[in-house]
Amino acid sequence: MEILLGSLTSGLLIGTIFALVALGLTIIFGMMDIVNFAHGEFLMLGMYTTLFASGAFKIDPLLTLPLSAGVGMILGIVCYKGFVRFLLRGPMVAQLLGTFGLMLLLRNIALFAFGSEDRTISSGVLVDRVLDFGMGMVFPATKLAAGIFSILAFSAVWLLMNRTRTGKAMLATALNPQGARYMGIPTERMNMLAWAIGGATATVAGSLLVNFWSVTPFVGLLFVMIAFATVALGGFGSVPGALVAGILIGMITEVPGLWDFFSSLTGSRWMAGVSMTPFKYTLVYLAYFIIMLVRPRGLFGWKR
Amino acid sequence: MTPMLEVRNLTKRFGGLVANDCISFEVASGELLSVIGPNGAGKTTLFNCIAGVHRTEAGCIIFDGKDITGLRSHEIARMGLTRTFQVYAASGDLTVKENVMVGCFMRTSSRSRASSQADGILKAFQISRLADNLLNELPIAAQKRVVMATAMGTRPKTLLLDEVAAGLVPQEVEEICSLIRFINTDMGITVILIEHMMEMVTKLCRRVIVLDYGRKIAEGEPESVLATPDVIKAYLGEKYAREYSERIKKCPPSST
Amino acid sequence: MEALKTAFNFSDLPRSELIIAALACLIMAAFPVFPHSSFAMSTMIQFFIFSLYSMGWNTIGGYGGQVDLGQAQFLGIGAYTTSIMLIRWDAPFWVSMPIGVFIAVCWSFIIGYPLFRLRGHYFAIASIATSLVLKDLFEVWKFVGASRGLEIPVTRFKSPDLLHMIFLNDTYYYYLIFCFFLIGILIINGFRRSRLGFQLRAIKDNDEVARSLGINVRWAKIKTYAIAVSFVSAIGSFHACYIKNIEPEDTMSLDISILIALMAMLGGVGSLWGPIIGAAIMIPMKSYLKELLGARSGLVGIDLIIYASVIMLISAFEPRGIWGIVGRARRRVGA
Numbered sequence: 063m064e065i066l067l068g069s070l071t072s073g074l075l076i077g078t079i080f081a082l083v084a085l086g087l088t089i090i091f092g093m094m095d096i097v098n099f100a101h102g103e104f105l106m107l108g109m110y111t112t113l114f115a116s117g118a119f120k121i122d123p124l125l126t127l128p129l130s131a132g133v134g135m136i137l138g139i140v141c142y143k144g145f146v147r148f149l150l151r152g153p154m155v156a157q158l159l160g161t162f163g164l165m166l167l168l169r170n171i172a173l174f175a176f177g178s179e180d181r182t183i184s185s186g187v188l189v190d191r192v193l194d195f196g197m198g199m200v201f202p203a204t205k206l207a208a209g210i211f212s213i214l215a216f217s218a219v220w221l222l223m224n225r226t227r228t229g230k231a232m233l234a235t236a237l238n239p240q241g242a243r244y245m246g247i248p249t250e251r252m253n254m255l256a257w258a259i260g261g262a263t264a265t266v267a268g269s270l271l272v273n274f275w276s277v278t279p280f281v282g283l284l285f286v287m288i289a290f291a292t293v294a295l296g297g298f299g300s301v302p303g304a305l306v307a308g309i310l311i312g313m314i315t316e317v318p319g320l321w322d323f324f325s326s327l328t329g330s331r332w333m334a335g336v337s338m339t340p341f342k343y344t345l346v347y348l349a350y351f352i353i354m355l356v357r358p359r360g361l362f363g364w365k366r
Numbered sequence: 367m368t369p370m371l372e373v374r375n376l377t378k379r380f381g382g383l384v385a386n387d388c389i390s391f392e393v394a395s396g397e398l399l400s401v402i403g404p405n406g407a408g409k410t411t412l413f414n415c416i417a418g419v420h421r422t423e424a425g426c427i428i429f430d431g432k433d434i435t436g437l438r439s440h441e442i443a444r445m446g447l448t449r450t451f452q453v454y455a456a457s458g459d460l461t462v463k464e465n466v467m468v469g470c471f472m473r474t475s476s477r478s479r480a481s482s483q484a485d486g487i488l489k490a491f492q493i494s495r496l497a498d499n500l501l502n503e504l505p506i507a508a509q510k511r512v513v514m515a516t517a518m519g520t521r522p523k524t525l526l527l528d529e530v531a532a533g534l535v536p537q538e539v540e541e542i543c544s545l546i547r548f549i550n551t552d553m554g555i556t557v558i559l560i561e562h563m564m565e566m567v568t569k570l571c572r573r574v575i576v577l578d579y580g581r582k583i584a585e586g587e588p589e590s591v592l593a594t595p596d597v598i599k600a601y602l603g604e605k606y607a608r609e610y611s612e613r614i615k616k617c618p619p620s621s622t
Numbered sequence: 623m624e625a626l627k628t629a630f631n632f633s634d635l636p637r638s639e640l641i642i643a644a645l646a647c648l649i650m651a652a653f654p655v656f657p658h659s660s661f662a663m664s665t666m667i668q669f670f671i672f673s674l675y676s677m678g679w680n681t682i683g684g685y686g687g688q689v690d691l692g693q694a695q696f697l698g699i700g701a702y703t704t705s706i707m708l709i710r711w712d713a714p715f716w717v718s719m720p721i722g723v724f725i726a727v728c729w730s731f732i733i734g735y736p737l738f739r740l741r742g743h744y745f746a747i748a749s750i751a752t753s754l755v756l757k758d759l760f761e762v763w764k765f766v767g768a769s770r771g772l773e774i775p776v777t778r779f780k781s782p783d784l785l786h787m788i789f790l791n792d793t794y795y796y797y798l799i800f801c802f803f804l805i806g807i808l809i810i811n812g813f814r815r816s817r818l819g820f821q822l823r824a825i826k827d828n829d830e831v832a833r834s835l836g837i838n839v840r841w842a843k844i845k846t847y848a849i850a851v852s853f854v855s856a857i858g859s860f861h862a863c864y865i866k867n868i869e870p871e872d873t874m875s876l877d878i879s880i881l882i883a884l885m886a887m888l889g890g891v892g893s894l895w896g897p898i899i900g901a902a903i904m905i906p907m908k909s910y911l912k913e914l915l916g917a918r919s920g921l922v923g924i925d926l927i928i929y930a931s932v933i934m935l936i937s938a939f940e941p942r943g944i945w946g947i948v949g950r951a952r953r954r955v956g957a
Contacts, residue, residue: 097747148938153941154742154746155683155941156937156938156941157937158746159880160938163933163934164930167931170930173923290747294744344755347754351748
C-alpha cells in the first residue's frame with residue numbers, strides 16, 4: 063500500500079513537470095498548428111542555464127528560475143522570428159522537418175559547447191531534505207519544490223490566457239487568425255508571445271528538473287515525445303488539459319516500476335525476467351498511440 | 367417503374383440544429399430534378415446524406431432499388447451515384463486530364479483504357495486543349511467543366527450537381543445548361559441539381575423540390591412552385607409573399 | 623502483364639529528362655571502372671541504398687501526402703531478419719529478404735489500419751511513436767542482440783558469396799545495389815502510372831473528393847504503405863549484409879526516418895526523380911561532412927550542426943524541393 067502511494071505521489075510530482083512542458087507545446091500548437099520538435103531542446107537549455115548560473119553565482123538552483131524564464135522567452139522569440147515564421151506558409155512536411163532541424167541544431171550546438179558527459183548538481187537548500195507524510199507518501203524536497211513551482215507557473219500562464227486581454231487576444235488568434243487580424247489584433251505579436259511563453263515554460267521546467275535529473279544535451283527528444291503524448295491526451299490547445307494529462311502521464315511512468323515490484327513480490331514469471339522499467343517511456347509512446355485512436359480530441363481538446 | 371432514387375423521412379442533426387427534417391421525395395430514372403431553397407436550407411447537407419458523407423439520424427435512402435442508408439461514400443459512388451462539390455480546396459497536383467482519369471479509374475484498372483476514356487470525355491466537354499493544365503490555373507467556368515468531366519468519368523447512373531452554375535456569367539451558364547441537358551437527355555443519366563439560378567432551373571427542370579429550414583416545403587413544376595406563397599416567403603420574406611399573392615390575385619401570370 | 627508494360631513506359635516524361643536520366647545511369651554503371659577511393663565507393667553505395675529508402679517513402683509520403691516519420695522500424699525489420707537468419711541458420715539472402723519483407727508488410731498492416739485514421743501532424747507523431755516503441759523493444763531483446771546489436775561473421779563465408787550476399791570487394795555490392803536501384807525506379811514508375819498511384823494523388827489533393835469518385839481512401843493508403851515498407855525492408859536486408867554490423871541506435875533511430883523523409887522533400891516529393899536527387903545531395907554531403915569535421919575531437923557535432931542548418935533552410939525556403947523548382951520553371955516556359 064505504501065509503495066502504491068509512494069509511486070502515486072512520485073508520479074504526481076513528475077507529472078506536474080510534464081504538464082508544464084506540455085503547456086508550452088500546446089499553446090504553440092493551438093496558436094499556429096505547428097508541432098515544435100525543438101521544445102525538448104528548450105528544456106535542455108533551461109537545464110544548462112540553471113546548471114551554469116547556480117554554479118557560477120553559487121546560488122540555489124531555484125533562484126535561477128527567473129533567469130531561466132528570461133532565457134526561454136528570448137530563445138522562443140528568436141526561434142520564431144528567425145525561422146519558424148517562414149515555415150508557416152509551407153507544406154506540412156516542411157513544418158515537421160523544419161522544427162526537427164531546429165531540434166538537431168540546438169542539440170548539437172549544446173553538444174559542441176558543453177560536451178556530452180552527464181552532469182548533475184546537488185546543491186541548494188532543499189537537497190536531501192524530505193517531507194514525510196507517512197503511509198509511504200514521501201516527498202523529496204527537491205521534487206516537491208519542482209512540483210509546486212510547476213503549478214505556480216501553470217497558474218500564472220492560465221491567468222494570463224484567461225483573465226487578461228492579451229490572453230483573450232491570443233485565444234482569438236488561435237481560433238481564427240484572419241478574423242483576429244480584422245479585429246485589429248496584431249497576430250504576429252501573438253505568435254511571438256506564444257513562442258515566448260512556450261520557450262519560457264520549457265526552460266523553467268528544465269531548471270526545475272536539474273536537481274534530480276542528469277543534464278546532457280540528449281534529454282530533449284525524450285521530453286518532447288512525452289510532451290506530445292501529454293498534449294494528445296489533454297487535447298491539443300487546452301491548458302487545463304495539459305495539467306490533467308501531465309499528471310496522468312506522470313503516473314503512467316510509475317506503472318512499470320510498480321509492475322516490477324509486484325511481479326517480484328508474487329514471483330510471477332510474466333515477462334520472463336525482463337524488467338519493465340526500461341519501458342517506462344515506451345509506455346508513454348504507446349499511450350500516445352492509443353489515445354489518438356480512441357479519442358483523438360483528447361480530454362479537453364477543441365482543435366482536431 | 368421503380369424510381370432511381372427514393373428518400374424517405376431523412377433526418378440529419380448537427381448537435382441541436384436540425385439540418386434535414388423528415389425529407390421525403392422520389393426521383394424517377396432519367397429525370398432532371400432540382401433542389402432549391404434559400405441558403406442554409408439544408409440542400410448540400412441533403413446531398414451529403416444521400417452520398418454517404420454524413421450518417422443520418424433517421425430515414426432511409428434507396429438507390430436503384432438497393433438500400434444505401436449507412437453505406438460509405440466510396441461504396442455509394444461505386445454503385446453509380448456520383449456527386450460534385452460546390453467548393454473544394456485542392457493541393458493542385460493533378461492536371462485536368464489526370465483529374466478525369468481519376469474518375470475513369472473507378473471503372474477500369476487499366477491506365478491505357480482510363481487514358482483513352484478521359485480523352486473522349488475531354489473532347490465531349492470541349493476542354494481537350496486544357497488537358498495538361500493544373501486545375502487551379504483555370505478560370506472558374508473551365509474548372510466547373512473539369513469537375514463535371516471527372517464525375518462523368520465514373521460513368522454514373524445518377525449525378526448530383528451542387529451549384530455548378532455558381533460564379534458563372536450568363537453565357538457560361540448557357541453552356542453548362544446544354545451540357546447538363548446532353549448528359550440527361552442523350553445519355554439518360556438521372557440528374558439532381560442544387561441551384562440558385564432560377565432561369566436555369568425553370569429552363570432545365572420539369573420538377574423542383576424546395577427546402578427551407580431543413581424541411582421540404584413544396585414540390586412540383588417550377589412555375590407553379592415558384593409562385594407558391596410559402597416559397598416566396600422563404601426566399602424573400604413575409605412582406606413580399608403577401609404583396610406577391612395580392613398581385614397574383616389581381617393579375618394572374620400568363621403562361622410562357 | 624499490363625503492370626509490367628506500364629512500369630517500362632516512361633513516355634509521359636519529356637525526352638530531355640529521359641536522356642539525362644539515361645546518361646546518369648550509364649555514368650553510374652561505369653563508375654567502378656574508373657579510379658576511385660574506397661570512401662567514394664562506399665558513399666555511392668550508401669547513395670543507392672538511401673535513394674531506394676526514399677523512393678519507397680515517397681509513395682506514401684510524397685504522392686500520398688502522409689508524412690511518415692517512422693520508416694526506420696521497417697529498415698530494422700529487414701536488417702534484423704536477414705542478420706538473424708544468416709547468423710543462426712546460414713540462410714541465403716534471397717530467402718531472408720522476402721521473409722523480412724513479409725514480416726514488415728504484416729507489421730505495416732497491423733499498425734497501418736489504426737494509424738491511417740490519423741492525418742497530418744497526428745499521423746507523423748504516431749508514426750514516430752511506433753518506431754520508437756519498436757526500437758526500445760529491440761534495445762532490450764536478447765534475441766536480437768539488445769543494444770549491442772548483431773555482427774555478421776564475415777569469416778564464416780567465402781567471398782564472393784552471392785547466395786548470402788557477403789563480399790569482401792565492394793564492387794559486387796555496388797553492382798547489386800545498382801540493379802536494385804534500377805528495379806526500384808521501374809517499380810515506382812509503374813506505381814505512379816497505375817490506378818493506385820492516381821488514387822493516392824487524388825487523395826492527397828482532397829480526400830473527400832477522392833471518396834466521391836469511388837476511392838476507398840483507407841485501403842489505398844494501406845496498400846501504398848505496404849509498397850513503401852517493402853522497399854525499406856528489402857533494402858534494409860541488403861544494408862545489413864553490406865554494413866555487417868547493426869544495432870538499434872544505428873538502424874532504427876529517428877534520425878534515419880527523418881533523413882529518409884528529408885531526402886524526398888529536398889529532391890521534390892511526389893516525383894519520380896525527387897528522392898534520387900535528394901539522396902544525391904544529402905548522402906555525399908553527410909559523408910564528407912562527417913569525414914572532414916566529425917572525426918576531429920574538438921569539433922564534435924559540427925557536421926550535424928551544418929546538417930541541421932541545411933534541413934532548416936530547405937524547410938523554410940524551398941519545401942517543394944528541387945524538382946518543384948524545375949516543375950515551376952517548366953510551367954512558366956512551356957505554358
